Amino acid sequence: MNDTVTDLKTQWELLSKEQPNLRIRDAAAKLGVSEAQLLATDCGKTVTRLEGDFTLLLKEFPRLGRVMCLTRNDVAVHERKGEFIQLDFFHGMGQIVGPDIDLRLFMSHWVHAFAVNDTENKRTAPSFQFFDAQGVATHKVYVQPEGNLDVYAGLVKQYTSANQDSSVEVVEAEPAIADRPDSEVDVQGFREAWDATQDTHAFFSLLKKFNLGRLQALRLAERSRAYKVTTDAIRILLENAAGTATPIMVFVGNPGTIQIHTGPVQNIVRHGQWINVLDKDFNLHLRDDLVSQAWVVKKATRDGVVTSVELFDAAGTNVTLFFGKRKPGNPEDPEWRKIIASLPEAE
Numbered sequence: 001m002n003d004t005v006t007d008l009k010t011q012w013e014l015l016s017k018e019q020p021n022l023r024i025r026d027a028a029a030k031l032g033v034s035e036a037q038l039l040a041t042d043c044g045k046t047v048t049r050l051e052g053d054f055t056l057l058l059k060e061f062p063r064l065g066r067v068m069c070l071t072r073n074d075v076a077v078h079e080r081k082g083e084f085i086q087l088d089f090f091h092g093m094g095q096i097v098g099p100d101i102d103l104r105l106f107m108s109h110w111v112h113a114f115a116v117n118d119t120e121n122k123r124t125a126p127s128f129q130f131f132d133a134q135g136v137a138t139h140k141v142y143v144q145p146e147g148n149l150d151v152y153a154g155l156v157k158q159y160t161s162a163n164q165d166s167s168v169e170v171v172e173a174e175p176a177i178a179d180r181p182d183s184e185v186d187v188q189g190f191r192e193a194w195d196a197t198q199d200t201h202a203f204f205s206l207l208k209k210f211n212l213g214r215l216q217a218l219r220l221a222e223r224s225r226a227y228k229v230t231t232d233a234i235r236i237l238l239e240n241a242a243g244t245a246t247p248i249m250v251f252v253g254n255p256g257t258i259q260i261h262t263g264p265v266q267n268i269v270r271h272g273q274w275i276n277v278l279d280k281d282f283n284l285h286l287r288d289d290l291v292s293q294a295w296v297v298k299k300a301t302r303d304g305v306v307t308s309v310e311l312f313d314a315a316g317t318n319v320t321l322f323f324g325k326r327k328p329g330n331p332e333d334p335e336w337r338k339i340i341a342s343l344p345e346a347e
Contacts, residue, residue: 005040005167008033008038008041009042009166012027012031012038012041024038024039025072025137033135034131034134034135034136034170035131035135035136035137036112036114036135036137036168037135037167037168037170039114039116040114040165040166040167040168041166042166043114043165043166044164044166046116046117046118046119047114047115047116048115048117048156048160048161048164049112049113049114049160049161049164049165050114050115050128050156050159050161051113051159051160051161051162052158054107054110054113054130055087055089055094055107057128057155058087058105059087060151060155061084061087061141062083062084062086062087063151064083064084064148064152064155065083065144065146065148065151066081066082066083066143066146066147067081067083067084067101067141067142067143067144067147068080068081068125068141068144069081069082069101069139069140069141069142069259070140070141070259071138071139071140071252071257071258071259072137072252073252073253073254073313073317073319074287074290074319075286075290075311075313075319075320076252076285076286076287076311076319076320077252077285077286078250078252078259078261078283078284079282079283079284079285080100080101080259080261080281080282081100081144081280081281081282082098082101082281083098083100083101084096084098085097085098085101089105089107092106092107092108093105093106093107094106094107100281102259102260103139103257103259104253104257104258104260106255106256106257107256109132109133109138109254109255109256109257110130110132110138110256111132111133112130112131112132112135112168113128113129113131113159114128114131115128115129115152115155115156115160116128124142125142125144125145126142126143126149127141127142127143128155130256131168132256133170133171134170134171134172134173135168135170136254137254138254138255138257139257139259176315176316179215182216182220185210185211185220187220189210190206190210190212190217190220191220191221191222191225193209193210194206194221194225194299194300195225195300196300197299197300197301198300198301198302199302200299200301200306200308200323203299213316214310214312214316214318215293215312215316218295218297218310221297224298225297225298226295226296226297226298227295227296228293228294228295228296228345228346229294229295229309229343229344229346230294230343230344230345231288231293231294232288233294233309233343233344234275234286234288234291234294234311235268235275235288236343236344237309237322237339238268238275238277239268240338240339240342241264241265241339242264242265242266242267242268244335244339245264246324246333246335246336246339247262247263247264247324247325247333248262248264248265248322248323248325248336249261249262249321249322249324249325250265250277250282250284250320250321250322251320251321251322251323252284252319252320253318253319261284262325263325264279265277265279265282265284266279273287273289274287274288286320290314291311291312291313291319291320292312292313292314292316293311294311294312294346295310295312296308296309296340296343297309303328303329303330303331303332304331304332305332306332307323307324307332307336307337308321308322309321309340309343323336324336324337324339
């Protein structure tokens with residue numbers, strides 16, 4: 001272990017003693033490094049660096065049994081328990097569509113992987129943790145007590161890297177591309193194309209066709225298609241969904257992973273800066289103070305209008321989406337529309 005890594009490890013140990021409940025992501029931010037760099041300082045102890053084809057590793061995950069999948073960004077943390085079903089990969093993208101674990105994986109962002117197994121810390125389940133080129137976590141999978149730890153151990157052994165060095169090479173993220181001026185946008189053509197879409201998944205292609213940023217598109221759409229609501233709408237949405245037992249869809253993502261919960265939410269709890277869903281198989285932790293803008297968005301589909309609530313951080317990044325539960329071929333749930341109607345518009 002070189003002097004730099006030794007010093008980082010020492011700093012982390014001191015910080016952990018001062019703030020024993022500090023999570024590694026927050027500790028890394030305080031120490032000015034990435035989470036992957038900090039995690040790697042424990043290689044050879046509680047952490048094992050992995051290598052190989054991560055798509056093949058992921059295809060083994062159904063054998064793990066019950067797990068907890070965690071996907072997060074700076075604003076929201078999405079935790080879902082269940083079991084993996086068959087994984088499909090095509091053109092660098094992975095997809096798991098199950099009743100419990102529902103993921104979209106963008107594998108070009110899955111650069112580093114570690115197995116973490118701290119046997120002394122009973123609060124932490126054995127896990128696989130994946131990071132992008134910047135050392136930021138893309139996805140984590142924690143094997144639950146009723147899961148198959150023998151399979152976990154076998155996969156760790158199979159994918160253990162010969163390199164167990166305690167440092168990680170990371171690169172800086174490329175700067176975000178600025179929106180082009182509104183004056184260069186075919187606004188009328190964009191609005192007509194918006195109204196002609198047949199599926200919610202066509203929205204990404206719509207943005208690409210007209211070379212628009214997502215927030216820019218919502219701003220140019222006119223109120224009939226999109227309008228801003230207050231950030232307090234997040235709490236109201238969750239509490240009303242819980243109070244009416246209306247099943248919803250909750251999307252949280254980062255460049256490498258989108259994780260989806262479909263179903264009811266029940267236990268809505270405010271704790272400090274976080275608004276939380278604390279249910280048996282689904283937890284959401286959301287820093288609504290870091291939500292800069294919240295929008296109601298109405299997209300045209302062959303089944304009628306489908307409505308979402310989209311949250312953005314201060315940088316304009318889309319961090320969370322909410323939909324009413326719906327299957328293709330069915331119109332939107334009237335109860336979800338009532339919840340949308342209850343949300344206070346922003347001035």
